[in-house]
Amino acid sequence: MGQLIVNGLALGSIYALVALGLLMIFNTVQIVNFAQGQLLMLGAFIGISSAVTQELPIAIAWIVTMAAMALIGIVFMVLVYLPLRGRSPFLVILTTISMGIVLENLALIIWGPLPVSLPSPVHGAPLRFAGVVISMHQAFTFATLIVVLTLQFLLLTRTRFGILMQATAQDLRTARLVGIPVQRTIAVAFASGAVLSGIAGLLVAPTYLAEPTMGGSLGLKAFVVSVIGGFGSLPGAVIGGLSLGLIETFGARYISSNFRDAYAFIIMIGVLIAWPRGLFGEKTSEKV
């Protein structure tokens, strides 16, 4: 039981990280990025190329990956967001899905279809209390989530950027009129969103291996997490992510492991039927 909780929370931390990346982009430009999972996959493979193929020290590999992801985030913005400003959400959704297809197949061309592993940045004997084993990598995953969450919270609430981001989200045109560097704010949002996914990828690869097709279901789960936790809410993303990790782990153990991937969707559909705009709703409202 205790072990299941630890494993569930470790998995959930990864969902939470992807959801936090989704949130950075959503909170600034109100776009749901359906390619967020593919960004995670890219993070994992860039990490593997740096650490395994190029034999860089793992810490350097992490830094290289994060820098590369920031760049990819900006390229993503230029290709996907800029040409579609002000178009219907449906077309934006389809564009991000298409971008996911592009990234996944590029990865297949570059890295091939076989699953590969990435070493964890931490080593050492697992921690044990009361019969529960916490591997060093799991502990590192929790620690990373806490650090990321704290940094993101400070960024959004205590810095100029956070205020700029909120202003951009609320009214893009006015934000531009009052001289907010809208383009740069959005670029930072996309870059940091991609970096967060990349970190999740670096954390997934040591436990679950990396393969080019891994992004699809992880990205969808980040969305489910956002629905459970409420779109755009920082604590919501974390609570939603951890709960989903627990639900899947317990569901796989006590109900059926074949349907492990279905639990997320069943819960999401249930939540949406009861609350069509998510558990905590979105801030945006429609004018009649």
Next chain:
Amino acid sequence: MSPAAILQARGVTRRFGGLVALDHIDLDIPRGIVQSVIGPNGSGKTTLINALSGASPADAGSIQLDSREISGLKPHRIAQLGLARTFQNIRLFANLNVLENVKVAAGCRSAESLFGIVTGNRNHRRTETAIDEAAREALHTVGLIHRADDAADQLPYAQQRLLEIARAIATKPRILLLDEPAAGMNMTESLALLETISRLKSTGITVLLVEHNVRFVMDISDRVAVLDFGKKIADGSPAEVQSNALVIEAYLGRRRRHA
């Protein structure tokens, strides 16, 4: 209630968070007249139309259309029962042409079976002909019949407003709610619009005209109600309202100071 009132509102209230956008509005609109509702920006005029038409229902109060309670009904039911409206910020169907825009409304009470549609049986053809005639007649009334086959979003602004009116009257309403129909029109277009409104009145449609521009409504209106901060502060003949001290202070006076 007076038997002649076609629309009767009692205590209609609408809140947005802490803001009371409509505060216990009572309104009696006698059959066959042009009733105007005026008020400064943000006084609750559009909120009133939204509440009456069911687009954004009231939180409290009763609304009766021809003695039938309509508050709480879905907007399409209210439309079918005979209350039509236009929108201040134009909402046409961009993927339909001008005639089809009106046909949507003209078909609002025809229950066609899919079977009839697919087989194209006589009942279906009869319905389509009736809808086509009704839609063309509505376009004719507002003077847009020559644009019937054009794309709705290619019309000039003033004609888009007229198309909104054509669409609304194609539902064969008992009462028509016009939300700032003259906004963005020039003098000639506004005058033509006034003529259209009196023509509608002469065909027996009751009109509720919401306007920002006081001068525009005074000549055509039989009665004028004034809203300010969500409250009705006056209701009467145009002359009575114009001489009402509250109105002058709250609305006309303020306008003069700004001018």
Next chain:
Amino acid sequence: MRISPYLALVAAGALSIPLLTHDNYVIQLLNIAILNAIVVLGLNYTTGWTGQINFGQAAFYGLGAYSTALATKFGLPWIAASFSAILVVALASLVLGLPTLRLRTHYLAMTTIGFAEIVRLIIVHWEPVTGGTSGLRDIPGIDLLGWHPQGQIQHYYIMIAVLALAVVVAARIRHSTVGRAMIATKDSEIAAEQSGVDTLRMKLLAFMIGAIYAGIAGCLYASSIRFISPDSFSGTQAVFLMTMLIVGGMGSIPGCVAGALALTILPEALRFLGQWYLVLYGLGVIGIIALLPGGLASVISVRKLRWGHPQ
């Protein structure tokens, strides 16, 4: 109904293709393209006209195929099997459609993706019945009152007939109170309601008709290819169906058919590109969305091809 010369030309061309080639591979590819066209015409009701994002269309397609396969394998006569398959799909569309009527944009997208994923997981893991990932083989063929069509060409004519029917029904509905009300619902839900349109009813109706189109195509797929596996009805397939609709031109009936044919045949023609094909596919879709919002239908003026347009 007026039949334009363009349309007659297209019909004559379609009917004479089997005279020009006897290559079974080509005809088989065309058969699949035609089935995709039927599915996309169905998607056009939901997404093209009523404006609901629906990534569940491939699941309805699969549900139709699996129901037909199971019913005919069980021994039901083909006609009865296909009707029961269509009934299953219609019921499934109610199950998904009713509770999701009020959802919008990304919420609706995710719910339909989730529905498709649940259907896929059931197909993959309910192995004794569905055959799991290896699928079902030796599905009984079409039996139309004792006539058993043989070979690709006979099947081709059946598909063409069903496609023609699907197009005629779509064109009739488009130019009726129902079709106009659907498009009005997409363009402005609130204006449609205030014009007396029951928008929730329209959304549900569009969802059901669209699913039934997919169910019919799925039924034909199972009974003509006679082998089905979950891959043909995956979430990726749902995305491809959606891109056929967008590339062809949302809302345009000839656009749907052209988009489905083009994007089914193109991958085969570009096979030499290997994995690069999907990279270019994705970039191509992004390019079309950004540069050509009306799809192919807006470039080639196919307006004249519209059926039954009252003039």
